[in-house]
Amino acid sequence: MRLAILDDYQGVALHSADWSAVERLVEISVFRTHLGDVDAAATALREFEILVAMRERTPFPRQLLERLPSLRLLVTTGMRNLAIDTAAAREFGIDVCGTPMLGYPAAEHTWALILALAKQVSAEDQVMHQGGWQRGLSTGLQNNTLGIIGLGKLGAQVAKVGLAFGMKVQAWSANLTSERCAECGVVSVELNELLSTSDIVTVHLVLSDRTRGLIGTDELAQMKSTAYLVNTARGPIVQETALIGALQNGTIAGAGLDVYDNEPLPPDHPLRSLDNAVLTGHTGYVMRENYVRGYSATVEDVVAWLNDCPIRLLN
Secondary structure (H helix, E strand, O other): OEEEEOOOOOOOHHHOOOOHHHHOOOEEEEOOOOOOOHHHHHHHHOOOOEEEEOOOOOOEOHHHHOOOOOOOEEEEOOOOOOOEOHHHHHHOOOEEEOOOOOOOHHHHHHHHHHHHHHOOHHHHHHHHHOOOOOOOOOOOOOOOEEEEEOOOHHHHHHHHHHHHOOOEEEEEOOOOOHHHHHHHOOEEOOHHHHHHHOOEEEEOOOOOOOOOOOEOHHHHHHOOOOOEEEEOOOHHHEOHHHHHHHHHHOOOOEEEEOOOOOOOOOOOOHHHHOOOEEEOOOOOOOOHHHHHHHHHHHHHHHHHHHOOOOOOEOO
């Protein structure tokens, strides 16, 4: 039996957990680079009975699953992966199992991006390495307004830090209640007001048909020219072309991005050339302790499945 670990960009999967119980039973292969489109993935993976996916790096839609005749177990880190068609997997006799993951890394990363933007960390770091000194002016956080789009688990964590910085914190989502806002100590506003009055806007929504393209040209135009947009949720929630235009034209002061329409981000992507964009490569969850947690649980999932007692089934 053969098992493939996918998208192990940093080569850490086998060092993040004790795989010995699995290695005694199956042959393990590791893919360090992204496989690409459906055709490439289908060709590379068609002989494997077990696949291990790191979050949503490789999507598994129906058109890929139906071309993997040997596949019987698909393990994803995390207990939710919208890039896997779990119904199709069940139809094809494929078990899909998840793992626990830490619940705070993305909120911490959001603040890393906010502070990098407001304090001009990336620009000043570059100046220092080039032999210079003090290129620009930073922005304070105290008494400024933080606008949070989506006040779920992560949004609430971000709000707590904003309040600790002495910021005015306001929030919006389609189903946000006054009770939830009171619980988090923030003010509920409509989306238009949040966009037009916030100094920093940060996105914490799940990608869905309702949220796809939520922030476009019109919404960006409502923001202050001095405001920053941060997205650590999912790339397509913000219309990419509109955001690039807003950054190029100075509609907003800058953006901090960890997520993109296409990942990995192509080397020649226009976002890479913008001085007012702080970019990270979907590293919000890429933490040593998160990998240990996810891959250790993956081993548990595989061993349990091999013993005909699957755990943490998602389908």
